[in-house]
Amino acid sequence: MNDIAAELQEQLEIRTVFTVPVGKWEIPISESTVVTWIIIGVVLLICLILGTNLKVKNISKRQALSEFIVTKLEGLVAGMIGEEGKGYVPYLLAVFIFLMFSNTFGIFGFKPPTKDLNVTAALAIMSILIVQIANIKARNPWGWIKSFAKPIAVVTPINILELVIKPLSLCMRLFGNVLGAFIIMELLKSVVPVVVPAVFSLYFDLFDGILQAYVFVFLTSLYIKEAIE
Numbered sequence: 001m002n003d004i005a006a007e008l009q010e011q012l013e014i015r016t017v018f019t020v021p022v023g024k025w026e027i028p029i030s031e032s033t034v035v036t037w038i039i040i041g042v043v044l045l046i047c048l049i050l051g052t053n054l055k056v057k058n059i060s061k062r063q064a065l066s067e068f069i070v071t072k073l074e075g076l077v078a079g080m081i082g083e084e085g086k087g088y089v090p091y092l093l094a095v096f097i098f099l100m101f102s103n104t105f106g107i108f109g110f111k112p113p114t115k116d117l118n119v120t121a122a123l124a125i126m127s128i129l130i131v132q133i134a135n136i137k138a139r140n141p142w143g144w145i146k147s148f149a150k151p152i153a154v155v156t157p158i159n160i161l162e163l164v165i166k167p168l169s170l171c172m173r174l175f176g177n178v179l180g181a182f183i184i185m186e187l188l189k190s191v192v193p194v195v196v197p198a199v200f201s202l203y204f205d206l207f208d209g210i211l212q213a214y215v216f217v218f219l220t221s222l223y224i225k226e227a228i229e
Contacts (some may be wrong), residue, residue, distance in 0.1 A: 014116050032116035039101045039113070073097075080221040084228050088221075091130060095123065096217045103178055103209030106185070112209075114178040117171070124171035127220040128163070135227035170219060177212050 017034050019026040050066040059067075077092045102113045113119045136144045148159040 030116065030118075031111055032113040032119050035105060035110050036102070036113045036119070038110070039098065039105060043097060043101060077217065077221065080218055081225050085134070085221065085224050088130065088134065088224055092217050092221055092224075095127070095220070096213050099123070099174075099213035099216055100210050103212055104206055106182065106209075107206065112178055112182065114174055114212075115182050117175050120171045120175040120178075121167075123174070123216070124167040127170060127216075128167040128223070131166070131220070131223040131227050132163070134224045138228040166223060170216060173219075174212055174216050177208070181208050 014030050014032060016028040016030055019028050021027075050062060050069070053060075054063055054066075073093055073096070074089060077089050077096065078086060081088060081092065099114065102119075104112075106112050114123075132144075135147065139147060149156045150159075
């Protein structure tokens with residue numbers, strides 16, 4: 001049991017891969033950052049492969065596949081946020097693709113970046129900033145300030161507190177689910193034959209990973225929709 005606990009602790013540790021010297025300081029680059037760079041590179045490569053030599057007529061099967069993927073993903077995200085929030089679809093789509101790759105990258109033996117609380121916190125803060133920007137654009141700055149006193153002035157502290165609660169809930173929900181799935185998979189690998197973890201990996205690393213990406217984007221789009229209505 002001690003061996004399993006030690007192995008699990010080692011897997012959960014976010015290590016520093018290398019440091020970047022900047023004057024008198026050194027910026028640590030963690031595993032999650034390096035894996036994030038790899039994911040960005042993979043997504044960029046896929047985009048370059050699927051998005052080059054596009055035509056208007058007599059399109060290739062590759063272009064047909066590209067258009068099918070983009071249309072379906074845009075339709076999925078646009079259906080969440082509605083017509084008024086169409087301008088935020090590219091951001092939500094980028095977050096969905098990144099999270100989908102991040103949450104499922106464990107299949108290839110990498111530690112998911114979303115297992116690092118710093119990554120999920122950064123994503124949550126970005127999403128809530130987008131929500132507040134959408135709110136300000138929809139209401140103007142003074143209208144945004146006055147919205148904290150709705151429906152009645154007595155709830156103003158609660159509405160202000162939501163500025164912290166919403167990103168915290170997004171962050172902890174994503175981090176907790178990804179971390180929980182990672183721990184379960186590591187425990188299964190330690191105590192049962194190789195076939196069983198492979199079967200469960202299809203759920204925890206694939207289905208659950210995509211599901212968590214969908215939930216994160218769905219909640220963000222819901223907050224944006226509430227802000228612009």
